[in-house]
Amino acid sequence: MLFVEANGAKIPALGLGTWELSGRTCARLVEQALRLGYRHIDTAQVYDNEREVGDGIRASGVRRDDVFVTTKVWTNHFAPHDLERSVKESLVRLRLPSVDLLLLHWPNPQIPLADTLGALCKLKRDGLARHIGVSNFTVKLLQEAVRLSTEPLVCNQIECHPFLDQSKVIAACRKHDMAVVAYSPIARGGARNDKLLARIGTAHGKTAAQVCLRFLVQHDIVVIPRTSKDQRLSENAAIFDFTLSAAEMKEIAGLAHRDGRIVDWSYSGRAQWD
Numbered sequence: 601m602l603f604v605e606a607n608g609a610k611i612p613a614l615g616l617g618t619w620e621l622s623g624r625t626c627a628r629l630v631e632q633a634l635r636l637g638y639r640h641i642d643t644a645q646v647y648d649n650e651r652e653v654g655d656g657i658r659a660s661g662v663r664r665d666d667v668f669v670t671t672k673v674w675t676n677h678f679a680p681h682d683l684e685r686s687v688k689e690s691l692v693r694l695r696l697p698s699v700d701l702l703l704l705h706w707p708n709p710q711i712p713l714a715d716t717l718g719a720l721c722k723l724k725r726d727g728l729a730r731h732i733g734v735s736n737f738t739v740k741l742l743q744e745a746v747r748l749s750t751e752p753l754v755c756n757q758i759e760c761h762p763f764l765d766q767s768k769v770i771a772a773c774r775k776h777d778m779a780v781v782a783y784s785p786i787a788r789g790g791a792r793n794d795k796l797l798a799r800i801g802t803a804h805g806k807t808a809a810q811v812c813l814r815f816l817v818q819h820d821i822v823v824i825p826r827t828s829k830d831q832r833l834s835e836n837a838a839i840f841d842f843t844l845s846a847a848e849m850k851e852i853a854g855l856a857h858r859d860g861r862i863v864d865w866s867y868s869g870r871a872q873w874d
């Protein structure tokens with residue numbers, strides 16, 4: 601397993617995304633992923649599956665110290681007392697004493713960022729999270745977060761795949777020594793149908809989805825693809841035994857568009873930060 605290092609954190613470059621996985625399917629897939637060699641699991645309070653993620657981790661038999669567990673605090677818990685209470689509830693559901701990475705899921709302009717970050721930093725100091733970070737933060741908001749935080753922020757988890765130009769926010773993450781964690785890294789399955797990715801894949805004996813993930817990993821970006829299918833767990837993990845050439849990387853980079861976003865930002869209050 602490769603790792604991406606950022607501000608003192610060592611994040612496995614491949615994780616399993618768990619949005620929309622629920623119940624026994626979720627627990628089984630988490631268990632199976634860990635048995636296959638995944639060492640990083642991404643969940644969130646709002647996914648309503650922290651309990652099943654915890655069950656899957658325990659069932660896998662993999663030592664707790666060898667699994668990197670991320671959860672995210674939902675925006676309605678950003679007032680300091682709510683944040684602390686909600687994270688303690690997350691840990692009860694996960695049945696873990698701490699998580700490896702605790703993120704603010706989206707910006708919430710209704711609550712002062714300084715207050716929310718103060719509470720997040722306190723949880724890190726209290727040992728409930730080994731590392732802290734943010735998700736869906738714009739360049740401007742990222743700068744503000746770094747200025748206000750008394751503890752290092754180790755990542756910004758953002759929508760990131762070859763069809764979306766995220767160069768500005770990626771550059772801002774690098775400037776602050778923060779890792780980029782790519783969500784929707786195979787464009788919610790859309791990568792599968794891309795002709796360029798498929799052609800490059802054929803040359804390497806790989807699928808378009810594998811080329812897509814490899815492209816991100818070769819840019820030192822952490823990927824957290826989600827699947828509900830056992831065979832795709834293996835497919836998405838088999839991305840460390842081939843290398844894309846500089847010419848292939850350049851060709852894939854040409855797929856990026858400013859308006860290539862899949863995830864709807866309209867409810868996030870983003871306009872108030874830009």
Ligand SMILES: NC(=O)c1ccc[n+]([C@@H]2O[C@H](COP(=O)([O-])OP(=O)(O)OC[C@H]3O[C@@H](n4cnc5c(N)ncnc54)[C@H](OP(=O)(O)O)[C@@H]3O)[C@@H](O)[C@H]2O)c1
Binds near residue numbers: 643736784
């Ligand atoms: N921070 C945030 O705001 C945020 C937002 C969105 C997501 N996330 C996180 O990021 C994770 C991944 O993002 P995502 O779930 O939006 O999208 P994704 O991982 O890009 O795509 C998941 C979709 O792709 C399909 N798929 C998986 N592997 C495939 C393969 N090898 N070939 C073809 N299709 C494949 C899956 O279908 P099958 O199940 O049929 O395989 C599923 O429909 C989430 O699960 C979540 O943990 C975070």
